[in-house]
Amino acid sequence: MPDLNLKIRKGILEDVEAIMELEQGSIVHPWEKKAIEALITDENKRCYVAESDGLITGYVGAELVLDEGNIGNIVTHKDYRGRGIASSLFDVLLDDLRSGGIKILYLEVEHDNAPAIGLYGKLGFAKDGVRRDYYGKGKDAVLMSLDL
């Protein structure tokens, strides 16, 4: 496989269209433009993008309240999955959150999303519980957290 030439950097407003394209077809309920813009501009939110040879190949967004964080979304471009992009995005995000005094990170994931649950397990997230029908009938959310 060719070298990814991967760069992880903070998202900027010029990335919003590319982030929206990444979400289409990958996320059941894609975020609205304003919500993605807020991830980039709000000081209590974080947005990192993965860039490979000028193409945005992934992004992660998080929201912070006091010393807690919540993952809003993580997406890797369909053609670039399984090559460590989500792991690299998390490496940078977790360093940022730890140095900013965030103590715990939460997320919800659909119970049958094996790639995402695999990713979170590898990162050390623990399963805290299940929210029945959170994403619609029969679509439970698994609640997970990571002590930072």
Ligand SMILES: CC(C)(COP(=O)(O)OP(=O)(O)OC[C@H]1O[C@@H](n2cnc3c(N)ncnc32)[C@H](O)[C@@H]1OP(=O)(O)O)[C@@H](O)C(=O)NCCC(=O)NCCS
């Ligand atoms: C989940 C997602 C972000 C993973 O991105 P990725 O860049 O392919 O992930 P990585 O290559 O960094 O993989 C990291 C780990 O995730 C797990 N993983 C990745 N793909 C997997 C798969 N298809 N099945 C099971 N585990 C998988 C593995 O533990 C992997 O570690 P390994 O390579 O050492 O085995 C990607 O599949 C995606 O964008 N999915 C659609 C959007 C989505 O569901 N987001 C999560 C919403 S909660």
